Amino acid sequence: MPPPESASTTLDALTREAAHLGAGGQPVSPSAAFNALPLTEAEGEVARQMQICNACRYCEGSCAVFPAMTRRLEFGKADVHYLANLCHNCGACLHACQYAPPHEFAINVPKAMAVVRGQTYSDYAFPQALGALYRHNGLLVSLASAGGLALFLALAVAMKGGLWHEPLAGNFYAVFPHNLMVIMFGSVFGFAVLALAIGVTRFWRNVSPGEVPEGGNAPAAAEAVHNALKLKYLDGGHGEGCHNEDDRFNTTRRLYHHFTFYGFMLCFASTSVATLYHYAFGWQAPYGYTSLPVILGTVGGIGLLIGPVGLWRLKARRHPMHGDDAQNPMDYGFLALLFLVSLTGLVLMVLRDTGAMALLLAVHLGVVMALFVTLPYGKFAHGIFRSAALLKWSIERRLPSRLRLGSD
Ligand code: SF4
Numbered sequence: 206m207p208p209p210e211s212a213s214t215t216l217d218a219l220t221r222e223a224a225h226l227g228a229g230g231q232p233v234s235p236s237a238a239f240n241a242l243p244l245t246e247a248e249g250e251v252a253r254q255m256q257i258c259n260a261c262r263y264c265e266g267s268c269a270v271f272p273a274m275t276r277r278l279e280f281g282k283a284d285v286h287y288l289a290n291l292c293h294n295c296g297a298c299l300h301a302c303q304y305a306p307p308h309e310f311a312i313n314v315p316k317a318m319a320v321v322r323g324q325t326y327s328d329y330a331f332p333q334a335l336g337a338l339y340r341h342n343g344l345l346v347s348l349a350s351a352g353g354l355a356l357f358l359a360l361a362v363a364m365k366g367g368l369w370h371e372p373l374a375g376n377f378y379a380v381f382p383h384n385l386m387v388i389m390f391g392s393v394f395g396f397a398v399l400a401l402a403i404g405v406t407r408f409w410r411n412v413s414p415g416e417v418p419e420g421g422n423a424p425a426a427a428e429a430v431h432n433a434l435k436l437k438y439l440d441g442g443h444g445e446g447c448h449n450e451d452d453r454f455n456t457t458r459r460l461y462h463h464f465t466f467y468g469f470m471l472c473f474a475s476t477s478v479a480t481l482y483h484y485a486f487g488w489q490a491p492y493g494y495t496s497l498p499v500i501l502g503t504v505g506g507i508g509l510l511i512g513p514v515g516l517w518r519l520k521a522r523r524h525p526m527h528g529d530d531a532q533n534p535m536d537y538g539f540l541a542l543l544f545l546v547s548l549t550g551l552v553l554m555v556l557r558d559t560g561a562m563a564l565l566l567a568v569h570l571g572v573v574m575a576l577f578v579t580l581p582y583g584k585f586a587h588g589i590f591r592s593a594a595l596l597k598w599s600i601e602r603r604l605p606s607r608l609r610l611g612s613d
């Protein structure tokens with residue numbers, strides 16, 4: 206006997222059929238069918254606020270969300286997911302809004318968007334159960350994973366011959382053989398990449414514009430990459446930045462984001478160059494203090510100390526109406542892991558020629574593995590989904606508006 210169909214599967218099928226009939230029997234794209242699904246309470250709140258904003262339009266110049274909003278009269282599930290990930294929570298539209306609480310309209314776009322954004326991280330996560338676990342206990346999961354993995358590796362080293370040893374001239378492979386490290390990190394990193402790819406593919410399938418602008422998608426893709434790398438919208442649209450604890454503009458959030466992002470990328474570049482040295486030229490680690498991998502890793506590591514500390518401090522002082530407090534553990538968990546990866550990496554580099562190297566290496570590798578395992582479920586996923594939303598916006602704004610109301 207076939208298994209009973211779940212209520213949500215039946216609802217999905219009925220919704221697709223209704224969308225199909227509504228389209229005059231024409232084939233319905235996955236995103237159109239998804240857009241017709243019933244909204245959750247949080248998504249309904251975004252749709253309600255967007256209806257009011259669409260009548261007001263005072264914030265049109267603040268960010269990409271408002272011009273994207275004006276291309277719609279109704280807000281379905283896909284629209285809400287797209288707009289929520291296009292919002293970068295700058296707070297500008299809250300401080301500008303005459304209908305913000307205590308007004309009876311209770312417009313708080315940053316908060317409504319943040320709640321849905323958090324929901325999308327776990328909705329699109331692979332596997333979903335891990336997404337939900339990390340969403341509610343991010344800091345605990347991050348620190349417990351880092352501590353547990355570091356302890357496991359330290360015990361493995363202790364069983365092999367002791368944690369304290371004669372200086373090994375920074376030869377990490379004397380502690381963990383190269384091939385073992387490749388297997389350990391290759392599998393964990395491969396899992397993170399796969400989980401992120403599945404998540405963003407699901408997201409894109411649901412929000413995809415479904416059309417190609419004149420001249421193709423390449424100019425839109427180039428613009429989206431430029432906007433993402435430059436953190437264009439964190440300048441508030443006027444260059445003075447976004448809001449943090451009050452209604453003053455502030456550019457420090459953008460600055461600390463840059464430290465964090467480029468710090469991470471430099472550390473990634475350091476590992477990539479070291480891999481190239483190893484496999485292409487046969488140059489084995491340890492590398493000298495003036496070598497390219499060490500310079501890239503040191504500069505990136507310093508960026509990864511400054512950025513997360515700055516973002517943590519800004520977050521702790523953040524205006525209480527800007528975001529969704531339920532996501533704080535997830536955000537702090539990610540910042541904590543980035544900071545610890547950098548701190549343990551830099552300490553390891555400085556003390557690599559001492560008897561503490563094996564213990565420091567075990568701790569650093571444990572923290573790095575914990576970061577990789579949790580990457581697909583929190584703020585890093587935000588970067589991926591936001592880039593996809595920016596790409597959709599760059600494509601969409603090159604397409605003629607279906608509303609044909611004049612201003613487009
Ligand atoms: S946030 Fe407020 S001021 Fe801005 S467009 Fe919406 S309703 Fe108007």
Ligand code: SF4
Pocket residue numbers: 264267268269270271291292293294295296297298299314315318
């Ligand atoms: S919080 Fe900032 S990014 Fe989000 S909708 Fe408002 S103005 Fe746009």
